[in-house]
Amino acid sequence: MPGPPHALRVRDVHKSYGSRHVLRGVSLALEPGTLAGVVGENGAGKTTLLRALCGQIATDSGDIVHEGAIGYCPQATVLNDFLTVDQHVRYFQTAYGLEHANRAEELIEELRFAEYRRTRVDELSGGTRQKLNLTLALMHDPHVLMLDEPYQGFDWETYLRFWDVAAVLRDRGRCIVVVSHLAWDSERLDCLYRLREGALERWSPQRAGREGLQ
Template sequence: MRATEPALRMRDVHKSYRRRPVLRGVTLDLHPGQLVGIVGENGAGKSTLLRVLVGDLALDRGSVECRGLVGSCPQETVLHDVFTVEQHLRFFQVAYGLDSLERAYELLEVLQCADYRQARLETLSGGTRQKLNLVLALMHDPRILLLDEPYQGFDWETYLRFWDLAAGLRDRGCAVLVVSHLAYDAERLDTLYRLKDGRLEATERVSVNAAACEAAS
């Protein structure tokens, strides 16, 4: 795949619930080595958009194409209270077909939660649970990363570590999409869109890197 080709491409995506339009023609290109944000008010359709992108929700019209492994960190975690952190890692190791958990352990260290490997989820804070949620999305080294409110519950230090991690992934060629209801630290993004009235609107937060990707595609 050439660097100028989108890792993820959406074209004219529509989705309605019981005749209530939520997405009204969303078009987006997400390139390798690009960190993109989408903001929108509660109920704007951000989670619906991500569910369409990961194939969890059928679209009514349009197309979605992904080139490469996808990692998804949903706002609603897929964690179970009676299992430990280590058990969650083992389950996802099997699901991803990984030979080892080296990358997962590395991510736990980066997010400063390696000491909780043997702890049950029911004993952990919301922020620590969210750290595990992020590790599960990243441990198979995806080329496309879709994050829904990924820093929810993080303390300030972990919040900063998250952005350092996201920037490092982008520099390694990962295509990263961060969805939130507020545009926190917009200067860290290459491109920022607003989801409004079922469509994406480009904001002025477009970097030279993002503009170059668009010009080359």
Template sequence: MHVNQVCHAYGRRTVLRGIDLDLEPGVLAGIVGENGAGKSTLLKVLSGELQPDSGTVHHRGGFGYCPQEIVLNPALTVRQHLKFFQVAFGLRDLRHAEGIMDVLRFCEYGDVRAGVLSGGTRQKLNLTLALMHDPQVLLLDEPYQGFDWDTYQRFWDLAVRLRDAGRSVLMVSHLAHDSGRLDELWRLEHGVLQGEPTRAS
């Protein structure tokens, strides 16, 4: 993914000021910043949900986007969501989605309506929907909110598997406590990514 001089403002408030970013294949990267720094706005621009005021975003392959705000139909079951997205993505089967569900340990919820799922299980479904078409680039906004410790560990195991399979994973968070798990780390401050990407230790 290549991002060049992306800018965005809400009225008179400029949120993104000339963002430049290169995300190579096989990299697990993160962007941290305070609440309100523009992290979610940046991911919305990168995913195409939001049009930047200026600048360009180029994806080298397909991408998946897991937004912070979970958008599910409470009347549909987990499997009905999967079927809907299967058609949207043009997938032949649900084997990849079922593999992700197995890793995250919620296969038994297939016939449960989204409206009665716990917050953590809804987030598991949210992540599965973003990953089920096996994208080259995965964009994650606060991806493990609501996860218990076991699921949190499974999430990171999954992220490492994706990285090792040559996928690019970019996640944003207002916390930097997971920076040691990342290959590259940026800080979004005053509308710009601070400094060059550095290999996290």
């Protein structure tokens, strides 16, 4: 009998930049309703992997299959300094082809930066910019979420709120991949992988701590 459906299935993905082999046979299969973590040292290829998974870059070989829409929150914010929070929301609403921006409104309230709705991005703190970055990645309610250091710049309260949002999304059947160079709060994850020498290996929080990744 066939196994459970996968929200994300990756098989033997390779990616090189000239003579530098970044991904060397990455494979991964995640079911809907999974909160997964990927850790690795700086330069291990985590951002390359995410960009490949969401289709921003082409792979040299291998297969990537995902169910439904993808949301991608890059580590570097994709924001225009001269637009306000509300203007970004309206712009991305049009780009996603959404009839309304209700999900964005919910996230702005959940992440508690509604007071900055009419503030230009160049006047926002780094943490608030990252809240907006995350909101724009999630506002179309994608089935698979790719989050690259999504809580960078958050204060402790917002950091905890991020995990609350992630848990709710998982309970709604969304598949979430959180990438970081450290295995923070790994007990919140359903599974943890380490990107090492261009391949993913299943990892445990205890082992991550011993190896200095936590």
